[in-house]
Amino acid sequence: MIHLGGTIACLDAADANDNGGVTSADADYVLAYLFRGGPAPAAPYPAKGNDSTADSLNCGEQGGGASGISFLRGDANADGRVDQSDTVRINEYLNDRGSISCLDAADTNDDGVVSTMDARALQGFLFLGSYPSPRQPYPTVGLDTTTDGLGCAAYRGSVAPTPSVSPSPSASPTVSPTPSGSPQPSTSPTSSASPAVSPTPAQSPVPPGATALYIRGDANGSGGLDISDTARILDYLVGRASIACLDAADVNDDGQITDADADAIQGYLFLGTHPAPRAPFPTRGADPTADQLGCTHVPFRLTPPAVTFLRGDADGSGRIDQADTLRILNYFNGIGPAPTCLDAADVDDDGWVSPFDAARLQRWLFLGGAAPAARTPLSIFL
Known part of the structure; x- marks a missing residue:
């Protein structure tokens, strides 16, 4: 299993495929179910129940x-x-x-x-x-x-x-950026209305093409589009993070940063419910729309084709070990820095940095699984 520390009180619960053992295959099984439309965990699921399979596992008192x-x-x-x-x-x-x-x-x-x-x-x-x-x-x-x-x-x-x-999408709170790019805190909700947001001072629209080049949706400036951009937008909306290029976070290009932008990334990447981000995407470009957002700075982290790297070496240490697994998982969950080379973190070379890359690395390091893919980057985002 992909393991970040701690114990499992109910081993039967962790045996997602009900084969009598807790291995990395159970992590793969759960990830496939959550993100790739794979089969649901074996019974008892989704409601609590008893284990119908005789095995050597156990389940502590819950x-x-x-x-x-x-x-x-x-x-x-x-x-x-x-x-x-x-x-x-x-x-x-x-x-x-x-x-x-x-x-x-x-x-x-x-x-x-x-x-x-x-x-x-x-x-x-x-x-x-x-x-x-x-x-x-x-x-x-x-x-x-x-x-x-x-x-x-x-x-x-x-x-x-x-x-x-x-729960209505139309009632999601709208947060407008201040001139400096930091989010306005929401006011406390009342019994009859959704949270109000203090208006910002009037701003002159930023003309098209007047800001830095960026990729629409790349809210954290990593050079790629993934779940960490969703996390950055949501953190920005609750005042936990800043965004250097607000235009990049405006996924639907409606001139404001809202929960709808985070939903658009999730829907495009994982659910198939949303179209691709508006231009400029999937390559860098200037903003074609005049609005009040702007883009002050975009770090350039794309890996040039001429640069060599070691597939799996997510932290750039020159070796592949458990630290690379943690770097990938922390980046995916939006709680750690981006890999030094996104192509290196794309262990299975499917064009995305995801928990599947960490799972493949774990299997190779400790269970004799397949080695990281050769250096043949496929993704237009990496």
Whole structure:
């Protein structure tokens, strides 16, 4: 398995293909299901159940009564409302970058575990309309009626919070950049309206072609389009990060940075629900549209064809080891720097830097799997 530290209380749960062992094949199985339309995990799934297969694995006790502390399901950061910052907190927790005082609140789908599925369910509910609302207690605080092993140590949210974002895509909050490029903080939601955003001072439109050359969608300036650009846009909208080239983050070229731009990247890369980013894409170019965004600086990180590299050496250390696996995973999840050479991080040479590259590297390093692909870059993005 791709492993970043920690233990697994229920080995049967980690045996995604139910073959009686926990190996990298289980990680591949889950990734294929989440991102490539592969088959779902073996029963019991998606509801809890007993293991129907006799094997040498086991599952530690996952029982436990409800905590007795009232909380709002989906409010992972316990600020009294459900919004994109809760998705960020869940991802930080899963990557050992933050803590959650009320795990039951982060268990959006109430399946008894905090996983990436909770972050996906929350994002789908808030912005895409593709997931139902969080399970009870929601939309007001209440007690957990489900017996699981999570619990709620503390919850500091208000007694009757109002959700800050409607699940309708048309109601997603709009954030306009200030003249310096930093995001405006959202105001607290009221009971009758979605969050309001303070208007910025009037700005003169930036004429077409007057800014740096960039690739539309490349919000973090890495020279490629991937999930980390979605993370950068969402972090920018909640005030956690800055974007040097706002035009690049304006994926749909409507003159503003909103959740719709993050959704557009996700839909294009993984779901097939959105078209490619507007021009300039997939190569660098000037902005063809006059708007108030602008592009102050774009780091040039594309690998020139004449530069040689070692496939798999994501951190540029001159060798291939476990550190390269971590570099790829942290980059993919938006919690670490970009690989020194994106082509080197594209271990399977499929044109994308993804967890599949980390999985192939793990199999080769420790399980006798296939070696990294030869230096034959295919992607127009790398």
